Amino acid sequence: MHRLNEVCPLLVPQDSRRKRFCGFISVGGVEFRIRIELSPEDTNSLKNTRIDCEWRLAHLLRGSQEIIQKKLELCSNLASFLQEFKSLIEPLVSSRREFQKTTDMSFHAHLAGEINKIGWDRVKSVDASFSSIQLKAWDSRQRLHVLTVKIPKQYPAVALSCLADLPLAFEPHIPEDKDSYLSNLYSEFEYSLAQYEDFWDLFDELDEKTWIIEPEHRNRSSTMRRIAIGTNSSVQIDVDPINPRGIPECRFLGPDHVVSQVRQRMGETLELWNAQLSLFTNLQTLMGIDFPSPQVTNKEDFSMDCGICYAYRLDGKTPDKVCDNSRCGRFYHQACLYEWLRGLATCRQSFGTLFGECPYCEQPITIKMLG
Structure with missing residues (x-):
């Protein structure tokens, strides 16, 4: 080769x-x-x-x-x-x-020289016109990461642009030596991977040991996980990738009579949060529950279809609005329930909120107006 x-x-x-x-x-x-x-x-x-x-x-x-x-x-x-x-x-x-006239080869020759510095084995793909190239890199856990680089024809006189699958925007430093911009860009990408390894380790444990409802297609840039905690109930966490062992933002989804006790217990035990422990261990300890395990349960047990459109996903979103009636507990997409309530003659609006009745049990139900 x-x-x-x-x-x-x-x-x-x-x-x-x-x-x-x-x-x-x-x-x-x-x-x-x-x-x-x-x-x-x-x-x-x-x-x-x-x-x-x-x-x-x-x-x-x-x-x-x-x-x-x-x-x-x-x-x-x-x-x-x-x-x-x-x-x-x-x-x-x-x-x-x-x-007869020699074509200017400076663009391709310069680019080939920089790729030689990085190593052709790090090239995942390149388009025929050399206007875009994907470079591969691995972190210390041997997780594969891809850096997509857009290359203008005026390179290196004009800077490269890039897209990286990272939880925060990748903003590489522009070196004074533009002749080695691509290789410097790749080095900074490798350095960035090292900064997020703990964040990815914590999320990998959650992905392995819990049922993740959202996102459906997980990637390395996502900072959110919606985790099933029981039938018709889940918790959505948003984690700071810079401080992944800190207390995440938590939003409980499900019938109030189901999630209120878990929410209350977590509020009362926040001082027990231990940054030396993983997200998985801390969340279970503070909530006082064991997350349903993929080894002994099925995801379908926690994936409730919308009670209006009878689908699980609508425009990529899952049902996250639920009737608080303990005898009902139906789940709805926000958009479905919003349109349903708007069509009711008895629906009323106040301070950006729609008030109406659940399509199944006819008990009161509310939803924030969609922008």
Whole structure:
């Protein structure tokens, strides 16, 4: 693989098996976009390799298909074929007037040099135009993290922009030496991962030992967990990623007669919070309960469908408004209940709150007006 980088440093593997490559081949100062796909069955032969070229290169190579196929059959590896391929293209480029002027290669050459510093094994993906690249990094727990970098054509004169799956905004320092901006960016990303490791450790324990109702698709940037604490009841916690062992913000969801005792007990025992213990242990201790375990219960036992639309998720949201009648306890989406109450002739409004009756038990129920 090292020799392939030397022959075509701008050709990037697109899969872990290194069967698909995409990028640029540079010949005579001209860069051509190219895509190569090796046959997954032929491990020792290139004869069934597929090569897709941009229109300029395809135009140059008209009538050369048999020669290319012969070179594929004779070459033992991709690097040696690409060397032969470039030798075939070079006289074609030099003989054409439109390629007499050398294309400015500073952008791609500079970018390839910076990626070499980081390591091509850290590249997860790169688009064909080199305008976006995804870099991989691992924290000390071997959790994979991805940094997406947007690369302007004016780079390095114009700074990069990036997106990282972190709980707080990633705002890297812009170095004075812009020639190493990408490698410095990656180093700062690795440093940021170390800052959040305790936060992720605490959330990983919650994810493993409790039923997480929300978010449905968890990622490393989320600072919220809604945890099932019983049938029709849950607690939503919001954790400070800078101080993950501090007391989180807690919001109890469920019938008041169910959650009021847990809420009251937690309020009375806050002084027992021990920052040396995990979120999981502290929450169970202060609430005086054992969280339902995924090892012995089913998530469906705690995932209540909306009593109006009969669905669990609506626009990504779960039912979190409940009737406080102990004989009812129906759950509703905020939006569903809001529209239902608005349609009642008996509904009344006061100070941003709608007052009406539960669709099932007809006992009083209220909801904040939606903005």
